[in-house]
Amino acid sequence: MNKIAISLQQVCCIADGRALLDVSTLSIRHGERIAIVGHNGAGKSTLLRLLTGFMPAAHGKVEVLGRDLSTGESPQELRTLRCEVGQIHQGLHLVGRLSAVENVMIGSLGRVTGWRSWVRHFPADEVTNAEAALHAVGLLARAQTRADKLSGGERQKVAIARLLVQQPKLILADEPTAALDPAAAGEVCHLLAQAARNSTLISIVHNPSLLPLLADRVIGLRSGRIAFDLPLSAVDDQKLTNLYRPDEAAPAAPWQLPESARRAVFS
Numbered sequence: 105m106n107k108i109a110i111s112l113q114q115v116c117c118i119a120d121g122r123a124l125l126d127v128s129t130l131s132i133r134h135g136e137r138i139a140i141v142g143h144n145g146a147g148k149s150t151l152l153r154l155l156t157g158f159m160p161a162a163h164g165k166v167e168v169l170g171r172d173l174s175t176g177e178s179p180q181e182l183r184t185l186r187c188e189v190g191q192i193h194q195g196l197h198l199v200g201r202l203s204a205v206e207n208v209m210i211g212s213l214g215r216v217t218g219w220r221s222w223v224r225h226f227p228a229d230e231v232t233n234a235e236a237a238l239h240a241v242g243l244l245a246r247a248q249t250r251a252d253k254l255s256g257g258e259r260q261k262v263a264i265a266r267l268l269v270q271q272p273k274l275i276l277a278d279e280p281t282a283a284l285d286p287a288a289a290g291e292v293c294h295l296l297a298q299a300a301r302n303s304t305l306i307s308i309v310h311n312p313s314l315l316p317l318l319a320d321r322v323i324g325l326r327s328g329r330i331a332f333d334l335p336l337s338a339v340d341d342q343k344l345t346n347l348y349r350p351d352e353a354a355p356a357a358p359w360q361l362p363e364s365a366r367r368a369v370f371s
Contacts, residue, residue, distance in 0.1 A: 108167070109134040109274060109304045110155060115164030117150055117328075124150045125328045127164075132304060134273070137297070139309045139319035139336075143348050147328040148308045152276045155306075156189055157182045169273055190272030190303070192263050192280045192296070200252030204243060204262045207251050208234040211270035230269075237265035241295050257288035264292070267299045275300045277307040281314060293317035312344055 110132040117125040125147040132138060140148045153159035155168050157177060166173040171185055190211075191197075198207045212230045238244045241261040251259060260280065267275060280296055281289035293314050297305070307318045315322060315336060322339045324331040324347045331347055332339075 107134050108132070109136070109169060111165070111167040112154075113165040115154070115161045115166055117147075117154060117159055118162040119159075123328055124159075125154065127151075127330060130323075130330065130333070132306070134304050135302075136304055136321060137300065137319045138304075138306045139315050139322045140306065140325060141309055141312075141315075141322060141344070141347065142325035142331070145327075146325040148325055149278060150328075151325070152191075152278055152306070152308070155274070155276060156186060156191070187270075188273045190267040190270050190275045192260070192267070192275070192277040198251040198259055198262060201250060203248050203250055204254065204258075204265075205231070205234050205238060205247040207262050208237055208265045208269055211237075211266035211268070233269050234265070237268035238262075240268060240298075241265045256283055257285075257292060260284065260288075260292045261295065264295050264299050267296075272303055274304045275306070277305070277318075279308050279310060281311065289314060290317065315339070 108131055110130070112127045112130040114129075115125065115127045116123060140151065142148055150159055154161060154166060154173075157168075157173050161174060164174065169185060169188055171177065171181065173185075177185065199210070209230055212233065235244060235247060238247050238261075241264050243258060243261045243265065246254065246258060251262060254262065275296075277296060281292055284292060289311070294317060296307075297318060305318070309315055309318060320336055321334070322336055323333045324339075324343070326347055332343060334343070
């Protein structure tokens with residue numbers, strides 16, 4: 105049986121006096137492929153930030169890759185965790201002035217430290233790994249091209265090659281196909297799924313047609329709460345329609361918060 109990669113218990117995230125996320129319980133096993141769906145502001149990006157320690161929980165227990173983020177990890181502990189978490193953002197976080205292969209080698213910074221990382225002097229085996237990763241995504245011929253000269257689909261492939269080099273245990277993808285045409289989106293989803301074959305993959309997805317390419321399990325968020333958590337085969341058009349309908353008079357959240365947090369939410 106696969107071990108637990110992520111466990112949330114009675115978790116609430118609050119910002120500016122507003123509750124962004126309220127999850128009573130969520131468990132994800134290592135190797136699962138999860139899609140997160142929901143309207144804008146439903147808490148999808150907040151959930152990803154919670155899992156990397158960038159969004160603290162106001163209440164509850166958060167465990168990621170065997171680490172309890174609820175107790176306040178030190179900066180060093182958070183850096184160690186983030187070395188094990190690969191991310192693909194809508195903005196990709198590529199360095200435009202660096203070549204494709206140099207951007208891919210950034211994925212090895214968890215292993216390459218000190219002055220070598222400052223001056224981008226990577227060992228020969230890391231260069232070989234980066235070139236192999238670019239070859240795996242079909243982009244080796246563009247290895248020396250600056251990232252800001254690549255197309256959107258090519259930049260996504262560079263980001264995926266960087267994941268291959270990093271070898272993370274958990275991959276978080278925030279709308280990995282944003283602004284791509286359907287053909288490029290399908291190819292990127294296929295490559296991302298391949299890159300995650302030994303990892304846990306959590307993707308924020310807005311296009312339902314991409315769900316079969318990225319997920320075996322779908323979690324629907326609505327107003328910060330889990331509206332459904334189902335295998336892909338059980339997610340139909342009606343469930344998605346209900347999830348995205350305009351929010352109406354939702355019942356009060358059953359949070360078990362300290363008094364100070366309750367005042368912040370309901371004031």
